[in-house]
Amino acid sequence: MNTIIEHLTKSEPTKRGMSSLDKLSAIIDSMPSGPEACISCNGDNPWYGDGYCETCYPKSQQGIAEKNRRDSEIWKDSIESAHAILARIVSPEIRETDRNHPEFNASCYARVKQAWEGPEWMWFHSKLSGRSKTRIAYLYALHWIAQHGQQAIRWRETGCEPVVWLDGDRFSEACRLRHQFSLGQSIQSHAHDLIEAAKNCHLLVLDDLTKRKMATESVSDGFWEVIKLRHEWKRATIFTDNGPIEGLAEVLHDKHAPYIIRRLAERCIEFDFDNQAA
Ligand SMILES: [Zn+2]
Numbered sequence: 073m074n075t076i077i078e079h080l081t082k083s084e085p086t087k088r089g090m091s092s093l094d095k096l097s098a099i100i101d102s103m104p105s106g107p108e109a110c111i112s113c114n115g116d117n118p119w120y121g122d123g124y125c126e127t128c129y130p131k132s133q134q135g136i137a138e139k140n141r142r143d144s145e146i147w148k149d150s151i152e153s154a155h156a157i158l159a160r161i162v163s164p165e166i167r168e169t170d171r172n173h174p175e176f177n178a179s180c181y182a183r184v185k186q187a188w189e190g191p192e193w194m195w196f197h198s199k200l201s202g203r204s205k206t207r208i209a210y211l212y213a214l215h216w217i218a219q220h221g222q223q224a225i226r227w228r229e230t231g232c233e234p235v236v237w238l239d240g241d242r243f244s245e246a247c248r249l250r251h252q253f254s255l256g257q258s259i260q261s262h263a264h265d266l267i268e269a270a271k272n273c274h275l276l277v278l279d280d281l282t283k284r285k286m287a288t289e290s291v292s293d294g295f296w297e298v299i300k301l302r303h304e305w306k307r308a309t310i311f312t313d314n315g316p317i318e319g320l321a322e323v324l325h326d327k328h329a330p331y332i333i334r335r336l337a338e339r340c341i342e343f344d345f346d347n348q349a350a
Pocket residue numbers: 110111112113114115117124125126127128129
């Protein structure tokens with residue numbers, strides 16, 4: 073580059089104003105200059121690209137390839153561990169859902185699929201059981217894991233579980249036990265860990281949320297903690313329940329109900345699984 077500029081600036085300008093070579097050299101002068109020396113060896117070898125000299129450039133490329141290879145291994149590993157978590161906690165009956173089975177709720181599945189690239193809080197509800205809410209929540213979880221695989225390296229770094237799948241019953245029980253000081257520390261700390269995992273994980277599924285009443289203050293407290301943090305961090309969450317969000321007013325403790333409902337209504341896409349209209 074310097075040789076070109078020297079060559080250009082040495083050429084004779086015409087008498088009338090700037091020659092085209094002057095203009096060209098002015099343009100070149102105004103361009104940001106390349107690095108003075110190689111960022112790796114700081115030596116005199118000819119500059120090559122990306123801040124490296126021609127000797128160091130191939131090595132830097134090798135380093136990048138090596139890092140990509142390591143990242144893709146972590147990625148594969150994290151995806152597999154997310155699947156393994158689901159396999160441990162979701163029953164085989166749900167995992168082996170046959171989407172062509174006559175009782176599978178294909179019309180709701182089609183509706184959910186249309187929306188699942190959008191906001192990442194979903195609320196599936198139906199009064200009737202056997203509407204495939206849990207099955208479709210599982211299919212969504214699989215889709216989500218595949219979609220967010222690129223972030224799997226971050227899952228590792230944050231130290232949070234990629235996926236937590238909790239039954240509403242178990243969640244309520246954990247909220248209740250967390251404050252039962254008489255039970256001994258191990259049960260208490262187990263309950264505490266479970267709620268922390270639900271708060272922080274990258275994808276949370278709360279299945280059959282209000283099967284057990286959540287009106288006690290300790291359960292409502294726990295649920296509020298989870299909603300508040302996940303709302304702030306915009307972490308993906310799927311709920312299945314027997315009624316729409318506003319119905320929670322009757323199920324939750326008054327202390328938190330309005331705050332919880334407002335955040336759920338703001339973030340969730342609601343699907344009525346009793347409504348079969350496509
Ligand atoms: Zn170098």
